[in-house]
Amino acid sequence: MSQQQISPLASVSPEAKLGEGVLVHPFAVIEANTELGEGCIIESGAVIKSGSRLGKHCHIHPGAVIGGIPQDLKYAGEESLAILGDHVSVRECATVNRGTASKGKTVVGSHCLLMAYSHVAHDCVLGDHVILGNATQVAGEVEVDDYAILSGGSLVHQFVRISKHVMLQGGSRVNKDIPPYTLIGRDPIVYCGINIVGLRRRGFTNEQIFRINDIYRTLYQRGLNNSEAFKVIEEEIPDTYERQLILDFVRSSERGIVRGTMD
Structure with a gap:
């Protein structure tokens, strides 16, 4: 040196x-x-x-x-x-x-x-x-x-808390927690899907990506409240690190998470 x-x-x-x-x-x-x-x-x-x-x-x-x-x-x-x-x-x-x-x-x-x-x-x-x-x-x-x-x-x-592997659109105004693996954009910000490109770049398998996507479909797009969504996710989706990270993050959010496009 x-x-x-x-x-x-x-x-x-x-x-x-x-x-x-x-x-x-x-x-x-x-x-x-x-x-x-x-x-x-x-x-x-x-x-x-x-x-x-x-x-x-x-x-x-x-x-x-x-x-x-x-x-x-x-x-x-x-x-x-x-x-x-x-x-x-x-x-x-x-x-x-x-x-x-x-x-x-x-x-x-x-x-x-x-x-x-x-x-x-x-x-x-x-x-x-x-x-x-x-x-x-x-x-x-x-x-x-x-x-x-x-x-x-x-x-x-x-x-605010922003979790792992999040991609946030430029110019975003963030006043809610952002759960992991998500793609966030529009004005006001909403959940726009999962960060597929970023996850693939970091070595996530197709199986992992599909399961993450299923979790967020249940959370945001099935017309369930959080408690109902948690129960369905735990019953229908295998217990993985990614599943637990998402559920722990949402459950521990004091500010509430960013809303979905159907909210």
């Missing part, structure tokens, strides 16, 4: 902890109480603020800010963190705020892509392989699970 390469025109606190091979471009700022894993790249004009923890090989592009103070009037200056996993790319002018006393940290998993001008607010938790499209805005304490894709210009209300 090569040694650190820190431009003399960058502002790097002597209290910052930088791993091997970190590259810091001119006019980047890295404050005290920060940790950067090996191989990170911090480009010109990027700011890594106090409380930031970056994993290995993260790439922070010009104008991005990691660990900014929460935009929450309840924040009272408490110590908190903004944590990024490994191989996270944060594009131009995107922002990740640190946590508040609510959870104490904002977390972005590994292999995530936060495109330009996107925003991750305080106390959010993003899983691995999440993509936020350009200018997507995620409010406080939102949960976004693995492999979810939120297309450009989406707006996500605070406390």
Whole structure:
């Protein structure tokens, strides 16, 4: 691993902890109480603020800010963190705020892509392989699970939960929970089917896809209330990880899930 390469025109606190091979471009700022894993790249004009923890090989592009103070009037200056996993790319002018006393940290998993001008607010938790499209805005304490894709210009209300393998149409306004494996779009948003293309790309078999589709047909298209749909699903569809993930998610939703086209 090569040694650190820190431009003399960058502002790097002597209290910052930088791993091997970190590259810091001119006019980047890295404050005290920060940790950067090996191989990170911090480009010109990027700011890594106090409380930031970056994993290995993260790439922070010009104008991005990691660990900014929460935009929450309840924040009272408490110590908190903004944590990024490994191989996270944060594009131009995107922002990740640190946590508040609510959870104490904002977390972005590994292999995530936060495109330009996107925003991750305080106390959010993003899983691995999440993509936020350009200018997507995620409010406080939102949960976004693995492999979810939120297309450009989406707006996500605070406390919303978005499950695994979801594909969200650009410009969507999300104020309900989004169950796993779904394709969500239109205005206002509705369930538009399952994310077949994404599931096939990630190695789901035809049998798995058919069963997921059957579950959502029962949930959304048979004119049943949730309790009735749960009973039919458990009686007619084999018990699999996918079935249990869907049922657990819907049952645990406090905001309610996105409506179907027949609602």
